[in-house]
Amino acid sequence: MFRTTAGDLMMELLIDWGVDHVYGMPGDSINTLIESIRKVKDQLTFIQVRHEEAGALAAAAYAKLTGKLGVCMGIAGPGAIHLLNGLYDAKLDRAPVLAIAGQVETDLMGTDFFQEVDLANLFKDVAVYSQTVMSAEQLPAVLNQAIRAAYDKKGVSVLIIPDDIPKFEVERQARITSSFFVQSTALPQEKDIKKAVDILNEAKRPVILAGKGARGASSSLLAFAEKMKAPIVLSLPGKGIIPDEHPYCLGGLGLLGTKPSTIAMEEADTLIMVGTSFPFTGFLPAKAKTIQIDKDPSQIGKRYPVDVGLAGDSHQTLNSLMELVKNDNNGSFLEGCQENLKEWRTKLYEQEQDHSTPIKPQRVIRALQEVADDDAILSVDVGNVTVWMARHFNMTNQKFVISSWLATLGCGLPGAIAGCIAYPDKQVFAICGDGGFQMMMNDFVTAVKYDLPLVAIVLNNHKIAMIKFEQEVMGNAEFGTNLQNPNFAKYADICGGVGFRVEQPEELLPALKKAVSEKKPCIIDVVVDANEAPLPAKITFGQAAGYARHMLKEFFQEGKIHKPPL
Structure with a gap:
C-alpha cells in the first residue's frame, strides 16, 4: 500500500482546498512542514515574512479581499504568540484564516521543554476551531474540519502540530474526508417580512445603513433605496459597496463620517440596517422604527434595539421587500440630504x-x-x-x-x-x-x-x-x-x-x-x-x-x- 508522510499529505489537501500560498517564517518546530511545502513549491508558495504578525495580518487581509482562506504559520512559543494580533484581526472582522502552529515533539509535551507554551489555551479565545494533532492518521480529517469551520463560521481555525507528527508515514486514504464545504442561502420568515413592509410603507424619512454584509448586493441595495427614496449611509467596512459619488450615497457615519450622514440619522423616522451591526450607536437615531437585515441572527438587535429582524441574505431579502413595499413618500427628505451633501463636498474640495x-x-x-x-x-x-x-x-x-x-x-x-x-x-x-x-x-x-x-x-x-x-x-x-x-x-x-x-x-x-x-x-x-x-x-x-x-x-x-x- 502506498504511503506518504503526514506533512506531504497535508500540503496536497491544502492545494485541493485552493490554497496557493502560506505566510510564515521557518523555524525548528515547523521545519518538517517547510520541507513538505518545498516539495510542492510550484503549487504552494511560501511567503517568508520578517515577523509572524505581518504574516497573520496579511492572511487576514487576503481573506477579506478575496473571501478565500488565508493561511499563516509560526513555530512553537514565540512564533505562535506573534501570530495572535493578526488572528484577532481576522476573528473580529470575520475573515476565514487557518493558522498552523508548531509545537514541541509529542514525547516532550508537558515537560516544560524549550519554547513549549500551552498553545491550546493561548488560541482558545481567538479560534472558532482549535485542535492539537496527536497522530499522523488524524491530521487529514482534522485539517479538512479546520478549514470547513473557518469558512462556515467566518473565523480563525488553528492546528497545533507537534514537530514529529508530519514526519510519520500515513496511508494516503487514512481518515481523509471531503475537501469542500457547502453554503446555503438564508431567507427570513414571511411573518417578519410582513412586519417590515408595514413599517416601510409608513416611512417618510427612511435612511439605509449598509455594512460589509451588503457586499454582493449593491444592485438590489440601490434598487431598494430608489423605491424607498432613502439615502444610503455606509459603515467603514462597507465603504465601496456603492460608489461614493452615487446620488443616494451620503458617505460614512461616526467620527470618520460625513455631516450629512449625521444629520440624516438625527432626522430619520425609519432606519434600515443592511449587513451591519454598527457599534457606535450614539450616531444612530434616538427615535426611529428600525429594521435589521443580517444573515447571522445573533447579530440582530445585538447593539441597537430593533423593531423587526430579518435573518437572511441581503440580496434576496431586499428583493423580497421590494416586491411588497408600496411606499409613496414624496422624496423631499432625500433631496434635503443631497443638498447637505453638496455643501459638505464643497468644503472637502476646498480642504483638498x-x-x-x-x-x-x-x-x-x-x-x-x-x-x-x-x-x-x-x-x-x-x-x-x-x-x-x-x-x-x-x-x-x-x-x-x-x-x-x-x-x-x-x-x-x-x-x-x-x-x-x-x-x-x-x-x-x-x-x-x-x-x-x-x-x-x-x-x-x-x-x-x-x-x-x-x-x-x-x-x-x-x-x-x-x-x-x-x-x-x-x-x-x-x-x-x-x-x-x-x-x-x-x-x-x-x-x-x-x-x-x-x-x-x-x-x-x-x-x-x-x-x-x-x-x-x-x-x-x-x-x-x-x-x-x-x-x-x-x-x-x-x-x-x-x-x-x-x-x-x-x-x-x-x-x-x-x-x-x-
Whole structure:
C-alpha cells in the first residue's frame, strides 16, 4: 500500500482546498512542514515574512479581499504568540484564516521543554476551531474540519502540530474526508417580512445603513433605496459597496463620517440596517422604527434595539421587500440630504486644494484619487489616515481593506502585500501614517524579495496624531505622541525598492505618477501637517469643551503658572 508522510499529505489537501500560498517564517518546530511545502513549491508558495504578525495580518487581509482562506504559520512559543494580533484581526472582522502552529515533539509535551507554551489555551479565545494533532492518521480529517469551520463560521481555525507528527508515514486514504464545504442561502420568515413592509410603507424619512454584509448586493441595495427614496449611509467596512459619488450615497457615519450622514440619522423616522451591526450607536437615531437585515441572527438587535429582524441574505431579502413595499413618500427628505451633501463636498474640495506647507493630508488623498485605477486595491492603516481616506477618497470599483473591529496599527503594509499576491495585475496601495507604518516596516523587504509592486504612501507628521487629538478632546495636554522618524524614502532605497520624499505640494502628484510607473515596491514619504486635526463631522459640546481645557493646559503648562509680583 502506498504511503506518504503526514506533512506531504497535508500540503496536497491544502492545494485541493485552493490554497496557493502560506505566510510564515521557518523555524525548528515547523521545519518538517517547510520541507513538505518545498516539495510542492510550484503549487504552494511560501511567503517568508520578517515577523509572524505581518504574516497573520496579511492572511487576514487576503481573506477579506478575496473571501478565500488565508493561511499563516509560526513555530512553537514565540512564533505562535506573534501570530495572535493578526488572528484577532481576522476573528473580529470575520475573515476565514487557518493558522498552523508548531509545537514541541509529542514525547516532550508537558515537560516544560524549550519554547513549549500551552498553545491550546493561548488560541482558545481567538479560534472558532482549535485542535492539537496527536497522530499522523488524524491530521487529514482534522485539517479538512479546520478549514470547513473557518469558512462556515467566518473565523480563525488553528492546528497545533507537534514537530514529529508530519514526519510519520500515513496511508494516503487514512481518515481523509471531503475537501469542500457547502453554503446555503438564508431567507427570513414571511411573518417578519410582513412586519417590515408595514413599517416601510409608513416611512417618510427612511435612511439605509449598509455594512460589509451588503457586499454582493449593491444592485438590489440601490434598487431598494430608489423605491424607498432613502439615502444610503455606509459603515467603514462597507465603504465601496456603492460608489461614493452615487446620488443616494451620503458617505460614512461616526467620527470618520460625513455631516450629512449625521444629520440624516438625527432626522430619520425609519432606519434600515443592511449587513451591519454598527457599534457606535450614539450616531444612530434616538427615535426611529428600525429594521435589521443580517444573515447571522445573533447579530440582530445585538447593539441597537430593533423593531423587526430579518435573518437572511441581503440580496434576496431586499428583493423580497421590494416586491411588497408600496411606499409613496414624496422624496423631499432625500433631496434635503443631497443638498447637505453638496455643501459638505464643497468644503472637502476646498480642504483638498490647500497649497500650504506642511502639506495637508487631505491633499495627499486627492492626489491619490487622481492616479488610482478604478479597480485598485487600497490597504488602509489605522489612525488619522483612516479618517482622511474615509472622507476624501471616493470609491468607484476599488477594493478597500482595513483592520475594522480590532483597529490595529500596522495593518496597512501587510494588507498591501496580500493585495499584490491576490491581484497581481492591479495597482496596490498601502496608505499609512508614520506610526502604523513603522510597526511593520521591516516587511517592506518582503515586498522587495517577492517583487510585489506596491506603493506605500506614508503620511509623515512625526506624531501619533490621532492620539494627540484624543488627548486634546479629553482636555489633556499632549504627551507621549511625538515620533522620531527615519527618512522613509531612503529606507526604501536601502531595502532595494524605490523611495520618494515629498515636502512641497507641487511634488506630490509627480511622485505618485512616477511610483505607479516604476512597477517596483515604492515608498512615498510625504511630510504632512501634524496640526491638521481629524475633526468629527459634527462637533459636540463636550468635544469643544474638552479642547478648550486642553488649550488652557497647553498655555499654562500645568503647574508652571507664575504669580505676578506684588
